Amino acid sequence: MRQVDISNITDQLSVSPQITVVDAEATGAGSGGELCDADVAIVGRGAGGIAVAASLKSRDSDLDVAVIGPADILYDQPGWTMVGGGIFDAQSAARTMGSLISKGVHWLKSALAAFEPENDAVILDGCRVVKYRRLFVCPGLKLDWGKVKGLEETLGRKGVTSNCHYDLAPYMWKLVRQMRKGRALLTQLPMPIKCAGAPQKAMYLSGDAWFCRGVLKDIDVQFMNAGCVLFGVKDYVPALERYVEKYDAALNFFHNLIAVD
Numbered sequence: 001m002r003q004v005d006i007s008n009i010t011d012q013l014s015v016s017p018q019i020t021v022v023d024a025e026a027t028g029a030g031s032g033g034e035l036c037d038a039d040v041a042i043v044g045r046g047a048g049g050i051a052v053a054a055s056l057k058s059r060d061s062d063l064d065v066a067v068i069g070p071a072d073i074l075y076d077q078p079g080w081t082m083v084g085g086g087i088f089d090a091q092s093a094a095r096t097m098g099s100l101i102s103k104g105v106h107w108l109k110s111a112l113a114a115f116e117p118e119n120d121a122v123i124l125d126g127c128r129v130v131k132y133r134r135l136f137v138c139p140g141l142k143l144d145w146g147k148v149k150g151l152e153e154t155l156g157r158k159g160v161t162s163n164c165h166y167d168l169a170p171y172m173w174k175l176v177r178q179m180r181k182g183r184a185l186l187t188q189l190p191m192p193i194k195c196a197g198a199p200q201k202a203m204y205l206s207g208d209a210w211f212c213r214g215v216l217k218d219i220d221v222q223f224m225n226a227g228c229v230l231f232g233v234k235d236y237v238p239a240l241e242r243y244v245e246k247y248d249a250a251l252n253f254f255h256n257l258i259a260v261d
């Protein structure tokens, strides 16, 4: 495994020197040939990927574990809900990879381009090859904003926002803070979505902010859920219903957002 000297940027990126960072693009390491062998290759350096790496390393510190993913910043996606609800500031929901990835794990700073299962290998951007004994695939879900007509061009302005994006969550809190009366429409799209609780957390946190400011009585809270139940795990439903009642929210099931005009 080739190693990049990161000592001069350690402070900036909070990278532990015990992590091997291989920036395949920058170094040109292994161009057109074999970049490395790993006992375990993990595609995706999100919460899933780094948790798998940490778990494996804690069980067997001799394992050669390589996590594959290009970005330096890992976003705390559940934290975005709290940003939208005014509990966290946005910066606290973004962390450097180096501060999170386990010691001794190799981080291959590159995107995956292809799988080559017949050779127990994956191909990174730039045709670099990583061979593995075991492969974990943790690429997460990719949001398809374009699926809702008019949404992409309206997000972040004219009172339209989402807590499913780092840049938009602060705008959600701004809207909640500024709202004193009128109708608040909160939507939950059909599965698969990143978090079944996120749309509702927006409703409860906004409702609470309006309740505490004494303006809730002038706000018509409408929750439009594409599904048919408040929450898929029925044991949680009675407790959630108490908050729906407290914030006087109208629940609308089988209502899917298809366009923003």
Ligand SMILES: Cc1cc2nc3c(=O)[nH]c(=O)nc-3n(C[C@H](O)[C@H](O)[C@H](O)COP(=O)(O)OP(=O)(O)OC[C@H]3O[C@@H](n4cnc5c(N)ncnc54)[C@H](O)[C@@H]3O)c2cc1C
Residues within 6 Å of the ligand: 043, 044, 045, 046, 047, 048, 049, 068, 069, 070, 071, 076, 077, 078, 079, 080, 081, 110, 111, 112, 113, 138, 139, 140, 141, 163, 164, 165, 194, 195, 197, 198
């Ligand atoms: C607003 C919100 C609130 C949430 N609240 C909660 C909560 O309260 N509780 C909870 O348990 N969960 C919550 N979640 C869900 C939780 O954040 C996700 O389940 C979790 O982040 C999934 O982790 P992951 O690693 O599978 O995917 P991700 O975090 O999406 O990471 C996948 C990574 O793979 C990378 N990748 C994709 N393709 C490639 C490729 N070709 N090459 C290299 N890398 C690639 C991506 O860039 C990304 O870095 C919430 C999510 C959101 C959006």
